[in-house]
Structures are given as structure tokens and as C-alpha cells.
Amino acid sequence: MAGLKRNPMDSALPPKKKFLFIMARAPYDGLYAQECMDIILTTAAFEQPVSLLFVDAGIHLLNKGQCAGHISAKHIAPLFQALKIYQINKPWVEEESLRESGMAPEDLLVSVRLLPRSKVADLIEQNDMIYNA
């Protein structure tokens, strides 16, 4: 279109940062999980590369058997199924945390990548921004 100027901001976009969100809190512990998912999806909507790591009680966020209606809480599961739409990589799950929870990868809502505890520091090292949620 004649006269339509290219947004001068386009060439000046700041370099992307790699975000890692470490989820350690159980679902239904107040609104932490929902609010954290808001932050995660917003980060991804701004086209920043996002990775998720689930540890400790955070593993239960991914339990596919959960049914929040029984305690009149908000359903959180659909948020995790939306990760793909936001082009968020397959989540990481700490192997030891999963084992300690008594669950197996088949019990989870989405397909995940397992990461041994000893490699968590390496994953942190590969990202620019770390957010514990």
C-alpha cells in the first residue's frame, strides 16, 4: 500500500530472551497456578521462547486425572493443553520429582521430556530469564 510506512520499531526489536518457568507449587494452592499460566502465555504471546520445568509438588499440575469441579476450583488442565498453540516446547519434568509423586509419564496431561535433578542447573544455564512459580 502506497504511503504505508514500515513500523520503525520493527528493525529495533530487542533480542529475544529465553524464559524458563520452574513450577514447584501444587495446583489449587490459591491462584498461583492460574496466575503463573497467565504470565507464561503472555510471555509466549510476545514471541519469547518459553520452557517449563515441573518439580516437587508442581508435578501435580500435570496430573490428567484432576477434576477441579469437585472442589469448585477453576479447571487448570486446559491451559496446559494450550501450550502447543502458543508454540511452547514440550515441558520438562524432573525425573526424581515424578518418581516421588508416584506418577508415571502416562499419567500426565501432555507428553513431556524427563530431566534428571543433576541436569536442572544446566537447563537454567541455557536460559536467560528464570522464573520460579
Added chain:
Amino acid sequence: MPESATLFIIERAIRDASRLNRLLDRSGTGNSVLFIQDSVYTLRTGSMATNLVARCVETNTVYALLPDLKARGFGENEIISGITLLDYPGFVDLTVIHTKINRWL
């Protein structure tokens, strides 16, 4: 300290040694671990965490915020050895020299 080292901050009270063990295992090696606020209770010599912290000192640089220790009644000679004690400006310096900071929950 390697240029890419991460500063790991532990601030909540350590109620069981297994939690501290998990956090230290996730902090890798060649990094810095800083104890502030209620987490400093665990640094007293003879506490349940003595062996864990002593092992961490061998592979990481371990710091504690001195005002937080003093406020809680800990003398400098009552702390597990090998820990570098910091004042507030020292804390600020630490955040500046590390490219990445991770505050464990």
C-alpha cells in the same frame, strides 16, 4: 568463578533437610548459593543441614547475609565453616557479577 555462573538464592526457612538437598542438587556446581532471610537458620553449626552445606561449599561458593544472621542471634563463629558472610553492599555486588539469578521457592 566462571563467567556464566548463576546466583541461586534460598530465602525460606528450611524445615526438612531433604528440601535443602533437592535445592542444592539443582544448583549444580561452579555456581553461587546465597542464604538470606529465614533460610539462614539452617547455617548454624550442628544443624541438620551441616553436612549438606559442607558438601555444597566444596563445589559452589556459598554466601550468607550477615545482617540476617545477626538479627536472628547468630554469631559469626557459630556458622558452618566455609561460608562467605556478606553485608548489603556485598549482596548487591553479587547480583551484579552474576549473569543470572534464580530465587528458589
